[in-house]
Amino acid sequence: MSGIKIYFKKVSQRLSIYIVAGVLAAGFFSCRKNIEKRELLSNYEENNFSELFQSFWQGMNTNYLYWDQETVDWDNMYRTYKPKFDSLDLRRYSDTTMNMCFQYMADMTRDLKDGQYALQLWNGGDFRFEDSLYKGYISFIPKLLRTQRIHTALPDTLFDYIVQYNYLKDFDYGVYRNWNTNSIFQIITGRLKKGQKNILYTSLNLFAIKEAYNATNASRPPRPVIKNFFDNIHKSNCDGVIIDLRNNRGGNLEDVDFLVGQFTSKPMLFGYARYKSGVGRLDYTPPLPLNITQQAGATDFKKPIVILADIYSAALSEVVMQAFKALPGAKVMVVGEHTYGTSGLFTGNDISTNGGTFALGTFGGVRISNTALQDKNHNFNFSGISPDFEVKYNASSIDQMLHTGVDIQLEKAIQVINL
Amino acid sequence: MNINKKLSIVLSIAALLFVTQLHAQLYVGVEGGANNNHIITNTSDKPFFTYESSYGYSFGLPIRYEFRGLPWFGGIQAIPGFVQKNYRMQRTGFYSPMYQDYQNNYLELPIMAQFRFGGHFNKQQRLYGILNLGGFGGYWMNGHVKGRALSPMDLTNYQEFDEAYTFSTERDNRFELGALAGLGIQYMPNKKYVFSIEARYTPTLTDQQNAYSENQTARYNDTYGVFVGMQYHLPSLKHNKSKASK
Numbered sequence: 001m002s003g004i005k006i007y008f009k010k011v012s013q014r015l016s017i018y019i020v021a022g023v024l025a026a027g028f029f030s031c032r033k034n035i036e037k038r039e040l041l042s043n044y045e046e047n048n049f050s051e052l053f054q055s056f057w058q059g060m061n062t063n064y065l066y067w068d069q070e071t072v073d074w075d076n077m078y079r080t081y082k083p084k085f086d087s088l089d090l091r092r093y094s095d096t097t098m099n100m101c102f103q104y105m106a107d108m109t110r111d112l113k114d115g116q117y118a119l120q121l122w123n124g125g126d127f128r129f130e131d132s133l134y135k136g137y138i139s140f141i142p143k144l145l146r147t148q149r150i151h152t153a154l155p156d157t158l159f160d161y162i163v164q165y166n167y168l169k170d171f172d173y174g175v176y177r178n179w180n181t182n183s184i185f186q187i188i189t190g191r192l193k194k195g196q197k198n199i200l201y202t203s204l205n206l207f208a209i210k211e212a213y214n215a216t217n218a219s220r221p222p223r224p225v226i227k228n229f230f231d232n233i234h235k236s237n238c239d240g241v242i243i244d245l246r247n248n249r250g251g252n253l254e255d256v257d258f259l260v261g262q263f264t265s266k267p268m269l270f271g272y273a274r275y276k277s278g279v280g281r282l283d284y285t286p287p288l289p290l291n292i293t294q295q296a297g298a299t300d301f302k303k304p305i306v307i308l309a310d311i312y313s314a315a316l317s318e319v320v321m322q323a324f325k326a327l328p329g330a331k332v333m334v335v336g337e338h339t340y341g342t343s344g345l346f347t348g349n350d351i352s353t354n355g356g357t358f359a360l361g362t363f364g365g366v367r368i369s370n371t372a373l374q375d376k377n378h379n380f381n382f383s384g385i386s387p388d389f390e391v392k393y394n395a396s397s398i399d400q401m402l403h404t405g406v407d408i409q410l411e412k413a414i415q416v417i418n419l
Numbered sequence: 420m421n422i423n424k425k426l427s428i429v430l431s432i433a434a435l436l437f438v439t440q441l442h443a444q445l446y447v448g449v450e451g452g453a454n455n456n457h458i459i460t461n462t463s464d465k466p467f468f469t470y471e472s473s474y475g476y477s478f479g480l481p482i483r484y485e486f487r488g489l490p491w492f493g494g495i496q497a498i499p500g501f502v503q504k505n506y507r508m509q510r511t512g513f514y515s516p517m518y519q520d521y522q523n524n525y526l527e528l529p530i531m532a533q534f535r536f537g538g539h540f541n542k543q544q545r546l547y548g549i550l551n552l553g554g555f556g557g558y559w560m561n562g563h564v565k566g567r568a569l570s571p572m573d574l575t576n577y578q579e580f581d582e583a584y585t586f587s588t589e590r591d592n593r594f595e596l597g598a599l600a601g602l603g604i605q606y607m608p609n610k611k612y613v614f615s616i617e618a619r620y621t622p623t624l625t626d627q628q629n630a631y632s633e634n635q636t637a638r639y640n641d642t643y644g645v646f647v648g649m650q651y652h653l654p655s656l657k658h659n660k661s662k663a664s665k
Contacts, residue, residue, distance in 0.1 A: 032624055032639060035459065035461050036461060037463050040465075061633075061634065068587070074632075074633075257572060275568060277568075279460070279468075280628065281631070282587055282631070282632075285566075285580070288568060288571055289578075291572065348569050352514055352569045371571055
């Protein structure tokens, strides 16, 4: 074979190899999925029901903290409800279509586990939930609706009156109003008249203890009341303490340290928290330890602690109860009903925690936890903290309380602590 | 990847192998290097949030079949080894104190065809430019995550964490496939030893996550590395020698 032919044979051999390799390399890259560029949730426009659905579904998909715990199939919700929302755009806009939209969103989310979940519709609407029709509602809060079906919340004033006059000596109280939020903090303290033992009692209607303690302007300054209570705890100047958190819906996170930190001389772990850590539905931070920091002057409190709770003891009340139960050496018992089962908090802002509450343009908003809470065993509390001694109120016992002034849950707490 | 693409890949590799004579020379060695890994994904829907590349290291045991009579073709090379593919999730702006460093360790098997340019340096020595093209398979063995997040108990402060990465069977795809392209220099001082330095690009073609969600954003590793290696020419087997002597 002539030299030129050999040369061309070699070149064409090499060229064919390079071409094959180049085609392979180009072909490989087509295996990658297209990465879609998405808008910030806050930039979503909700000009029609289809867009509203995308905003709602995507917001829940990326910001909700419990998808790894849920039985709700969120992808199935997408496939089932997207066509329904699309069909609403084919109808003339009216109250009926708005109600249908609200109903769809309620149906999609009614079984979610986050106790903080609330869907808000600024213009209001009607929806069916379980066997009831809710007309002209602005909020859909499935956890609260289910709780109200058990019984409505008893008014704080009822307990305050009965406890003050029928159960306490050395009664004292403090009241502080936060003029920004318009919330009113109240603390009641005293010692029980009933029973053989010297039992301290305190009632907190919400958690703003530290804020009230530091307030310079209060109608009935809580600071001396709080200080007196803490001093008694530091000195263990009692045979036990009852902390009444019935109908306490939560409050400021700083109160966990400020209250529970009075009962221990060293830091202690009581649970874990996690946030969202990325754009994926299952992107979470590792569990971050929740520690109580002991407060100035605190000693290890080793006397019995009874916490009164009911189904409206929620959010920070449950965190505080969890923290008390982690106190080493302390005997902590819960009397009353199982708590609300919030399982999460709002802390910081939603940008810093990468998840949580988001808006649906001018339509409304979705409120969800931005911090998920676990106990020391990394379990989520969706069903509420169960009482060690269950005492439920019903219509009959409430009526009895109104006529006789006997608080059956407090009676049980006294019995338990006197054992 | 559809069946036609798979078939063309298999046939192409087979064609490469059958192009030449079947007398081969076997080289084995060791290589190590550093890399910079990027996460290819979308973060535009998260405020003050980005992924940044991170450095890692890798090492491997190259095994190369070189075919006689084809000086321009370095042969088929496999490099079973270990590689780190690290990256950082970084909050930006006001939230910049918060981050998460991911350290991910993979067992990897790259397989490539090596093409050579140049050659004669002097009577004994050879100096080639090399081009490696191929692909790899890998297994995500374990990981570690270290970072800083908002302190749950003190919102004016941050809390640090440092722990082993917990895999989610639903989320994490622990097997990956990818492509490979490398450019480098290969120096042979004699017939026994080969020294090389190479810049290599290994993009994954499979998502780091399983497909577990509608509207899911894919996540790929793009790794750029520099490797130095040494290979040793294994002596021919006895039956091949006796065949050659005939």
